[in-house]
Amino acid sequence: MKVLPKLIVFSAPSGAGKTTLVRHLLTQEDLNLAFSISAASREARDGEVHGKDYYFLGTHEFKNRIRANDFLEFEEVYKDQFYGTLIEEVERLWAQGKHVIFDIDVVGGLRLKKKFPNRTLAIFVKPPSINELQIRLKKRKTETAEKIAMRVAKASTEMATAPQFDVIIENDNLDAAKLKAFQTVHEFINKEVSDDEEE
Numbered sequence: 001m002k003v004l005p006k007l008i009v010f011s012a013p014s015g016a017g018k019t020t021l022v023r024h025l026l027t028q029e030d031l032n033l034a035f036s037i038s039a040a041s042r043e044a045r046d047g048e049v050h051g052k053d054y055y056f057l058g059t060h061e062f063k064n065r066i067r068a069n070d071f072l073e074f075e076e077v078y079k080d081q082f083y084g085t086l087i088e089e090v091e092r093l094w095a096q097g098k099h100v101i102f103d104i105d106v107v108g109g110l111r112l113k114k115k116f117p118n119r120t121l122a123i124f125v126k127p128p129s130i131n132e133l134q135i136r137l138k139k140r141k142t143e144t145a146e147k148i149a150m151r152v153a154k155a156s157t158e159m160a161t162a163p164q165f166d167v168i169i170e171n172d173n174l175d176a177a178k179l180k181a182f183q184t185v186h187e188f189i190n191k192e193v194s195d196d197e198e199e
């Protein structure tokens with residue numbers, strides 16, 4: 001058996017800290033990770049860059065790509081807001097010999113785990129409380145009050161999916177969460193796994 005390129009999935013309710021942990025791991029060169037840039041139908045936020053943070057497709061183009069079967073998985077994560085993993089993106093990164101790290105919602109994360117059960121490590125990032133999500137999102141200042149409410153409203157359903165993930169990382173103390181994330185991912189990428197029967 002050889003060490004195959006793997007999928008490292010971070011999922012959680014909005015504001016739990018997925019992006020923060022994923023960005024930290026991407027700075028750790030010995031993990032040999034590359035970020036799967038998702039497609040999104042929403043507009044870029046201030047400072048977000050097309051082709052770095054997301055491929056910002058707009059809704060029309062996103063739906064065309066759904067019809068063309070271009071996605072490994074996609075989801076209407078919030079009303080009229082579509083996000084998805086393009087097949088060509090993952091193939092591009094695997095061709096570079098990288099393990100691919102994903103920052104995606106819980107439904108998409110579990111879908112990838114089902115498609116590649118052996119090669120995927122599905123991590124759920126658990127916030128200290130739902131109230132803390134609201135506090136963090138408010139401080140982040142990227143969403144309107146209405147959008148924060150929409151995201152927080154979904155959080156308890158998302159929290160209920162945690163037992164379906166391979167690992168739960170509590171993100172209360174950020175340094176402790178970063179360390180646990182590093183150790184967990186390091187161990188998984190060095191593990192030999194058998195190839196998956198791709199569906």
Ligand SMILES: Nc1ncnc2c1ncn2[C@@H]1O[C@H](COP(=O)(O)OP(=O)(O)OP(=O)(O)O)[C@@H](O)[C@H]1O
Nearest residue numbers: 013014015016017018019020136140171172173174
């Ligand atoms: N342990 C922590 N303690 C306090 N604040 C934190 C902690 N971890 C992350 N944050 C902050 O909380 C905010 C939300 O984190 P982040 O953007 O990483 O969440 P996310 O899960 O990726 O959210 P989304 O799904 O909306 O993209 C950020 O401003 C981040 O700096």
Ligand SMILES: Nc1nc2c(ncn2[C@@H]2O[C@H](COP(=O)(O)O)[C@@H](O)[C@H]2O)c(=O)[nH]1
Nearest residue numbers: 038039074075077083084085103104105108
């Ligand atoms: N199922 C998928 N979910 C994704 C993907 N890319 C991002 N996301 C998730 O969407 C929400 C909102 O993200 P934001 O950038 O608008 O805050 C968050 O939970 C992301 O993890 C994807 O390709 N597929």
